Amino acid sequence: MNLSYWEIKSWLCNTDFTVVGSGIVGLSCALQLKEQFPKSNILILEQGFLPQGASTKNAGFACFGSLSEVIEDLKTHSEEEVLQLVKMRVDGLNLLKQTLGETSIGYKNYGGYELFLEQDDLYESCLTQMNSINQLLKPVFNAPVYSKKSNVFKFNNIKEYYVFNPFEGQIDTGLLMASLLNKVQSKGIKIINNCGVENFTESGNSVKIKTNLFEFSTSKLLIATNGFASQLIGEEVKPARAQVLITKPIKDLHIKGTFHLDKGYYYFRNIDNRILFGGGRHLDFKGEETTEFGETEQIQNRLEELLKTVILPNTPFEIEHRWSGIMGVGGQKKAIVKQLSNQVFCGVRLGGMGIAMGSLVGKELAGLSSC
Numbered sequence: 001m002n003l004s005y006w007e008i009k010s011w012l013c014n015t016d017f018t019v020v021g022s023g024i025v026g027l028s029c030a031l032q033l034k035e036q037f038p039k040s041n042i043l044i045l046e047q048g049f050l051p052q053g054a055s056t057k058n059a060g061f062a063c064f065g066s067l068s069e070v071i072e073d074l075k076t077h078s079e080e081e082v083l084q085l086v087k088m089r090v091d092g093l094n095l096l097k098q099t100l101g102e103t104s105i106g107y108k109n110y111g112g113y114e115l116f117l118e119q120d121d122l123y124e125s126c127l128t129q130m131n132s133i134n135q136l137l138k139p140v141f142n143a144p145v146y147s148k149k150s151n152v153f154k155f156n157n158i159k160e161y162y163v164f165n166p167f168e169g170q171i172d173t174g175l176l177m178a179s180l181l182n183k184v185q186s187k188g189i190k191i192i193n194n195c196g197v198e199n200f201t202e203s204g205n206s207v208k209i210k211t212n213l214f215e216f217s218t219s220k221l222l223i224a225t226n227g228f229a230s231q232l233i234g235e236e237v238k239p240a241r242a243q244v245l246i247t248k249p250i251k252d253l254h255i256k257g258t259f260h261l262d263k264g265y266y267y268f269r270n271i272d273n274r275i276l277f278g279g280g281r282h283l284d285f286k287g288e289e290t291t292e293f294g295e296t297e298q299i300q301n302r303l304e305e306l307l308k309t310v311i312l313p314n315t316p317f318e319i320e321h322r323w324s325g326i327m328g329v330g331g332q333k334k335a336i337v338k339q340l341s342n343q344v345f346c347g348v349r350l351g352g353m354g355i356a357m358g359s360l361v362g363k364e365l366a367g368l369s370s371c
């Protein structure tokens with residue numbers, strides 16, 4: 001199909017910035033660019049009919065690290081690095097709230113809980129190190145972050161205490177992404193969906209982009225494709241699929257908050273009188289290292305079993321729906337935000353805490369490309 005003169009003139013000519021990927025990073029980056037360069041032409045290309053990676057699929061934890069995660073990170077990062085990681089996530093969440101407002105993202109500050117299964121060997125060492133980690137994080141929160149709490153939600157087969165974190169919240173993932181998309185479009189930034197970038201070549205001051213629909217040129221190219229990054233660029237990012245299920249509404253549901261279970265390998269929360277429950281990637285790391293969406297019996301059965309035996313042991317429930325999303329992970333927790341060549345930049349590898357990091361990474365990416 002030949003594009004019309006009008007389509008070429010109004011959508012594909014004089015493009016200053018082209019962003020690939022309309023997840024939280026790509027959209028935040030485009031917003032920041034528009035703020036810095038109000039007259040610029042910005043185009044976002046998205047391969048899905050909606051954003052199709054992690055940003056519309058996630059569990060909506062507004063979190064910055066459970067106690068066991070912080071302790072785990074200290075094995076591979078210095079104290080200063082861990083403090084900076086937590087600070088970045090907290091700053092990122094604040095930027096997100098500032099950009100869209102708490103109501104537009106459905107933010108609820110119900111607190112977060114870490115639960116330990118009966119056989120969990122981390123429990124004792126987490127409780128022992130709790131005070132020193134609180135001390136480490138004091139410069140960020142100015143108050144103790146983690147404390148012991150008894151089993152008020154009556155979960156089964158877990159240790160006597162949870163670790164409670166009053167600073168953790170939850171968002172409505174769909175509301176957040178719809179609000180962000182609205183804001184981007186209201187600023188005159190164009191989004192073309194169902195348009196996958198296949199490759200690009202740089203020459204002089206421009207980049208030629210080939211998509212599944214058309215070819216065109218842009219002054220600068222910003223890649224925000226997270227788990228799909230290695231299809232376009234050579235950075236160290238592996239895809240990591242994460243599976244989720246959600247129950248039908250449960251009458252008088254007593255559970256409220258965000259919950260991390262078994263070193264964060266599982267996570268669940270309340271939403272609309274339902275339980276949303278995800279995780280289990282560690283049951284088949286190799287199989288879940290994929291950009292294909294899908295659910296497997298092995299992981300879904302384990303999620304259901306934990307719902308029955310740990311989370312809702314005395315409450316009848318039915319599963320309404322299941323889905324998956326694709327994350328981008330790697331050896332380091334830090335996102336990769338860098339200039340790849342004269343006119344090409346990337347902000348990828350958001351890991352499992354992209355809600356907290358996404359807007360900040362988008363801002364950093366915009367900053368890099370506007371120097």
Ligand SMILES: Cc1cc2nc3c(=O)[nH]c(=O)nc-3n(C[C@H](O)[C@H](O)[C@H](O)COP(=O)(O)OP(=O)(O)OC[C@H]3O[C@@H](n4cnc5c(N)ncnc54)[C@H](O)[C@@H]3O)c2cc1C
Nearest residue numbers: 021023024025047052053054055059061197325353354355
């Ligand atoms: C099930 C699940 C639960 C999660 N839970 C949480 C949570 O509770 N809290 C939290 O903070 N984080 C969570 N995360 C992680 C978080 O969702 C991600 O870190 C974050 O959304 C990453 O945003 P992004 O914009 O970098 O990537 P994405 O949202 O994946 O966006 C990348 C976009 O690029 C598009 N794309 C890829 N290749 C191309 C191409 N060649 N051409 C055009 N477009 C392309 C994709 O379709 C996609 O829309 C979860 C993730 C999953 C999957």
